[in-house]
Amino acid sequence: xxxxxxxxATVARLPVYLRALNSLLDAxxxxxSSEELAxxxxxxxxxxxxxxxxxxxYGTRGVGYDVEYLRYQISREIGLTQDWxxxxxxxxxxxxxxxxxxxxxxxxxxxxxxxxxxxxxxGELVAGLKIRGFNELSAxxxxxxxxxxxxxxxxxxxxxxxxxxxxxxxxxVLNFAPTVLSVPDGVDVRKVDLSxxxxxxxxxxxxxxxxxxAEGTEESA
Amino acid sequence: xxxxxxxxATVARLPVYLRALNSLLDAxxxxxSSEELAxxxxxxxxxxxxxxxxxxxYGTRGVGYDVEYLRYQISREIGLTQDWxxxxxxxxxxxxxxxxxxxxxxxxxxxxxxxxxxxxxxGELVAGLKIRGFNELSAxxxxxxxxxxxxxxxxxxxxxxxxxxxxxxxxxVLNFAPTVLSVPDGVDVRKVDLSxxxxxxxxxxxxxxxxxxAEGTEESA
Numbered sequence: 001x002x003x004x005x006x007x008x009a010t011v012a013r014l015p016v017y018l019r020a021l022n023s024l025l026d027a028x029x030x031x032x033s034s035e036e037l038a039x040x041x042x043x044x045x046x047x048x049x050x051x052x053x054x055x056x057x058y059g060t061r062g063v064g065y066d067v068e069y070l071r072y073q074i075s076r077e078i079g080l081t082q083d084w085x086x087x088x089x090x091x092x093x094x095x096x097x098x099x100x101x102x103x104x105x106x107x108x109x110x111x112x113x114x115x116x117x118x119x120x121x122x123g124e125l126v127a128g129l130k131i132r133g134f135n136e137l138s139a140x141x142x143x144x145x146x147x148x149x150x151x152x153x154x155x156x157x158x159x160x161x162x163x164x165x166x167x168x169x170x171x172x173v174l175n176f177a178p179t180v181l182s183v184p185d186g187v188d189v190r191k192v193d194l195s196x197x198x199x200x201x202x203x204x205x206x207x208x209x210x211x212x213x214a215e216g217t218e219e220s221a
Numbered sequence: 222x223x224x225x226x227x228x229x230a231t232v233a234r235l236p237v238y239l240r241a242l243n244s245l246l247d248a249x250x251x252x253x254s255s256e257e258l259a260x261x262x263x264x265x266x267x268x269x270x271x272x273x274x275x276x277x278x279y280g281t282r283g284v285g286y287d288v289e290y291l292r293y294q295i296s297r298e299i300g301l302t303q304d305w306x307x308x309x310x311x312x313x314x315x316x317x318x319x320x321x322x323x324x325x326x327x328x329x330x331x332x333x334x335x336x337x338x339x340x341x342x343x344g345e346l347v348a349g350l351k352i353r354g355f356n357e358l359s360a361x362x363x364x365x366x367x368x369x370x371x372x373x374x375x376x377x378x379x380x381x382x383x384x385x386x387x388x389x390x391x392x393x394v395l396n397f398a399p400t401v402l403s404v405p406d407g408v409d410v411r412k413v414d415l416s417x418x419x420x421x422x423x424x425x426x427x428x429x430x431x432x433x434x435a436e437g438t439e440e441s442a
Binding site for chain 2 (some may be wrong): 011012014015016018019023037040078079080082084086092093094096097100101106109121137145148150171172173174178180186187190192193194195196197198199200201202203204205206207
């Protein structure tokens with residue numbers, strides 16, 4: 001496996017390619033051209049070929065890419081051929097939804113514990129796991145070798161949860177709380193902002209409305 | 222308001238700048254340099270200046286950007302100074318979490334209805350709204366001028382929900398269901414894949430582990 005630096009923008013597209021390849025496999029398609037794969041991933045084919053060249057994958061002229069093998073290459077590059085134990089902290093509606101989310105439990109990720117500060121919830125069964133106390137975090141991280149912590153708490157609790165995760169040895173944090181976390185060097189944080197996507201849609205919606213209005217004006221002129 | 226085409230990658234960064242500006246305002250900071258804003262948004266400052274130039278915003282030499290005014294410019298460009306009525310379909314744990322998500326209810330978006338196919342849930346109160354039947358979709362879209370539909374159903378139901386949304390006149394769809402939707406031209410779909418972020422973390426985690434292992438080998442050599 002290569003440890004050379006792949007550009008961050010390429011890394012961000014690998015999950016998109018993986019999803020497209022999974023769809024092709026579901027449809028029993030075993031090979032595809034870069035154009036076909038690019039279209040189903042929603043990128044242009046030159047960019048796709050460039051991205052895949054970082055993985056040493058160039059396809060075969062006249063045949064294209066072997067779907068199964070390319071999926072394996074990308075999975076291996078991302079690290080999904082390993083097992084990633086994950087802990088989710090904050091089992092409100094969102095934490096509950098994440099615990100049940102099929103994309104989390106499949107594809108190399110395994111939720112090993114659900115933690116919540118509210119002791120009234122402890123012992124409650126969610127997605128086959130009992131909710132446990134937040135004070136068990138450190139023991140769970142050591143027992144399971146947890147590498148990735150998911151924060152689904154309210155914003156006010158997120159930074160202290162993050163600090164405790166890092167103390168316990170977690171080096172990658174996925175943050176769903178609507179707040180910015182500060183972390184020391186060597187710790188990766190990804191923030192999921194559910195409203196960003198809505199804002200991007202609003203931009204396009206406004207643009208469509210503006211164009212329609214402009215057309216209306218022209219027609220009436 | 223400009224209707225010139227802003228590059229898609231810039232549009233995707235506008236919500237990030239907006240979030241950074243909101244944090245600065247919360248910290249009572251009224252002006253900032255492009256370097257400061259770029260750092261808190263996590264992009265390089267040349268890219269930031271280029272992005273903001275599409276909005277006609279160039280800052281003032283030696284002073285930088287007026288935080289409040291830049292926030293207004295970006296909000297207007299995205300369309301957040303308007304009111305966007307949103308409908309959420311599928312009120313399981315995820316739909317429930319979305320209905321309660323503060324980022325959805327603030328910033329120009331207003332959830333006007335929660336719909337679910339399960340008639341046993343109808344009338345249940347979530348985030349101040351009664352869950353209603355999916356068959357009321359068309360009437361609700363017309364009554365409220367709903368522009369954006371959020372799909373939080375299981376994968377199997379998502380395409381038919383999407384089709385019904387489009388029939389009812391919705392032109393922008395935010396899809397949380399783990400499936401690819403096909404839509405006619407003129408309809409925008411954004412897909413939120415909660416596991417993509419986890420995959421990007423796994424890539425970095427693997428890389429860190431690989432580098433640590435390589436260093437260990439060197440030390441023992």
